[in-house]
Amino acid sequence: MTLMLAAADRGFTLSLNGMILIDQSPDHPAFYVGRGRERMDMYRGNFEIEDYLEERVPLTHAVVDGNHVHLSFAEGQPPAMTLIVDKGVIQCMAAGSHFNRFWMRVRAEAGEHVYGGGEQMSYFDMRGRRFPLWTSEPGVGRDKTTEITLRADLMGKAGGDYYHTNYPQPTYLSSRRYALHVDTTAYSVFDFRNEAFHEIEVWAIPRIIELFAKTTFVQLVDQLSRRFGRQPQLPDWVLDGAIIGLKDGENSLSRLDAILAAGVKVCGLWCEDWVGLRHTSFGARLFWDWRADETRYPNLKGRIVELRKKGIRFLGYVNPYLCVDGSLFHEAAMKGFLALTDMGGVALVDFGEFQCGVVDFTNPQAKDWFAERVIGQNMLDYGLSGWMADFGEYLPIDVHLRNGADAKLMHNAWPTIWAEVNARAVERRHMTGEALFFMRAGFTGVQAHCPLLWAGDQSVDFSRHDGLVTVICGALSSGLLGNAYHHSDIGGYTSLFGNVRTAELIMRWTEMAAFTAVMRTHEGNRPRDNLQIDQDEAVLHHFARMTDLHVRLKPYLKALSREARDTGLPLQRPLFLHYEADDQAYTIQDAYLLGPDLLVAPVWKAGESERQLYLPGPERWVHLWSGIEYAGGEEITIAAPIGQPPVFYRAQSSWAALFKGLAGNARPAG
Incomplete structure (x- = not known):
């Protein structure tokens, strides 16, 4: 790959393998700096974000000095920013700290397509649209023209839009066979609406901008996956059937027996409620203390051993919060492992009639404690072979962290740090490639730690922006950035305002899942209101046949998993x-x-x-x-x-x- 900087008439060009990507002149500046005051309000993982822009100034004058470009507002003025171009990297150095907004324009071509942006659920080709990149709840409905989105917005600011995602990443891949990555954790925006250029906006001065180019897309994906991290092979056991999600206490075991009797191929039993429940006006919620509740699951440890003898693994649930009425909260607080408020007290987050502390993973001791004490001892040593690692996108933006960083700059980084905590626990038990945790939240570098993505909380329907079809888009967009393995809740998750699953939906979703890396069911947020796979004979029969088909594909899926390990290529490909x-x-x-x-x-x-x-x-x-x-x-x-x-x-x-x-x-x- 050749990145060439060349002086031009009162400006410069930057070319990658002969493609001009940046063409700077006084009349058409490619770089701008400015200052803004943002407003960010979070409500249970959903954000209202707006910017009051105080200034935006073009850097019209450029002086090229070797591999340095000195940019200023006008000829004769001192540089406001210096770019250092070297080996596929543009290093950005601002003069002083006044500016907190940055824009860069990259030349576009007619007919060009752009992909990436992390995991995008509505639009695979991002050309023609603007994409803010901020990890959050993706929203319900995600289409402002629909009633369900409007009602969700009114109920809890939870409607969402086409660009909302659990997993953003400031990286895009162009049909011109190059990729661009912005090394920042700040709020950023990729704007692909202009025919002549792509505009990148960052609410900070980015440290570096990385460029990648190859002659084929296969080679480019390989290069990106090496940059962001290679995942291990899928565990062999996960290809032996479906992971059945049940949260019905001890009754989950008898329901599993009936599902097995129907001929379903099962590799895992996933019980979110292994930690017990609390009852609120919103319904049953999990008890966030991350240890087995043997009242709800008597002799669970022994039952896990029995399941293992049948070739069935047991999976649970965990997230990085600790409820105030649990034992782990007090242990973490005593050790100083929780994020703090402005006044120095423990920061508490309201999750709806119960409050939780935030484990401060910027403290290395807190990170080690959670990996060993919670995941290592309470989960892996107990017998769990996997779990959902939830809520990586929920770091509040007003807490104080041990490393002193602004929580607004740590918010996007949090999913990757959370993935690292989980991966560290697995690695310490020498179970990498054997234990399987899955996450919906992500950001740059999550690929190196998280072995499996899940698509988040789709609606239980066929809707264009929040239903079955969106998980295909999510798999394709994230897969190009080195996330080889992707799956979803069969039948969707979110049931609100009378929107419930149909037998047709479950069967169609099952058919798709049979041709992905992992099959996993979920009872959804309202299990009693929604059809489950074991409540309809035709659905269960169909599900059994699809799991058998999935198992027959194992040799092929296993070969693809080896290929993913060696090349970074995703299993699901555009x-x-x-x-x-x-x-x-x-x-x-x-x-x-x-x-x-x-x-x-x-x-x-x-x-x-x-x-x-x-x-x-x-x-x-x-x-x-x-x-x-x-x-x-x-x-x-x-x-x-x-x-x-x-x-x-x-x-x-x-x-x-x-x-x-x-x-x-x-x-x-x-």
Whole structure:
């Protein structure tokens, strides 16, 4: 990769492998600095953010001195900022501390596509839209034109919008085969609305801006995954069936027995409520003290051993908060491990009729204590093989932390630190690649610590911005940045305002999940109001067949997991990753490649029994269920009854024999 700085008429150009990315002149400045006063209000993970911009000034005058660029407001004035260009990195050095806003413009081209931004749920191609990058609750509905989003906004500022995400990352990948990353944890914005340029906004002066370029997208993803961190292979056991999520106390075990009797392939039992419950006006909530409640689960440790003998692992739940009425809160407070208020007292966060302290992971001793005392002793030593590591996006922005950093600058960094705590606990027990924790929150570098993403809290429906289809977009966007493994709550999670699961939704979601890295169910936020997989005979039968199909895919998934370890390539891939010459492949976000050999186009709209889809070319594709061969480079309409999701394999695939064997496993339902 060659990054070339060249002086131009009263300005300069910066080229990457011959592509001009920055073209600075007095009439068209590429850099601006300014000052603003932000307002950030957090309410249970949701944020209202606005900026009062006091000044924005272009840096119109540039002097190139070797690999240094001195930028000033006008000729004859001292530099306000110096750029140092070296080996794919632009280092930014501001003169003084007056400015707290930064803008940079990168040249765009007609027809260019841009992807990334962390995990984006609504739009895979980000071109034409503006994306603030701030970890938060993604919101309910996420579409301001819908009633459910409006009602969620009115109820608790919780409606969200298309850009809200648990996992932002200031990195984008261009169809011009380059990527750009801003090394900052500050609130930032990627604005791709202008035809001539992409504008990057940061509410701080970024330390460095990194550029990457390769001749193919496969090579570029490999490069990015090495930069942000490679994940270990998936545990072998997780490919042996579905992880069944039940939160029904001791009754979870008897329900599991019935699910097994129906022929479901099960690799894990996931019980969020292993820590017990508290009852509030909002309903049952978990008791956030992170130790087994053997009143709710009698002899749980022994039951875990029994499950293990049957090839079934037990998984739980944890987050980085400690409830004030639990034993761990007092232990952490006595040791000085909790974040503080302005007055020096322990900062408490209201989670709805109970309060919690924030474990201060900027204190190395607190980080070690949580990894060993909570996760190591209370979870791994107890027998847990995995857990949901929740709420990484919830760091309050007004607390005082041990390292002295502004909580607004630590907020985006918090998910990565939280992932590191979990990974440290696993590593100390020599269980990396064996124990599996999964997270919804993320930021730069989470890839190096978190072995599996989950897509967060989708609505229990087929909606365009918060339903089934969004988890495909989330997998594709995060996968390009080195997150090889992605999965979701089968059937969705959020049920509000009378919005409840249908049997059709669960079955369609199950079909998609069978062709991802991990299958896992969730009872949702209102289990008693929503259909569960073991409450409908047709749903359970369908689920059993899909888990059997998933298990039959194990040799292929295992090979993809090894490839991910070695190259960083995600299991779920956009079509253009392997079909770069096919222009139409760059615009598709509701279908994906599972590895190089399978194309999956889930049915994501209610009431549909056929699906229009595009087969990339040049290639020949075999329909998994009928065996009919189709030419690539064409859009087709295929029958897709429940039980036969639209799946195709490459006619020349070395895995063709395995794929042919899947067809007899799943027939149309009913």
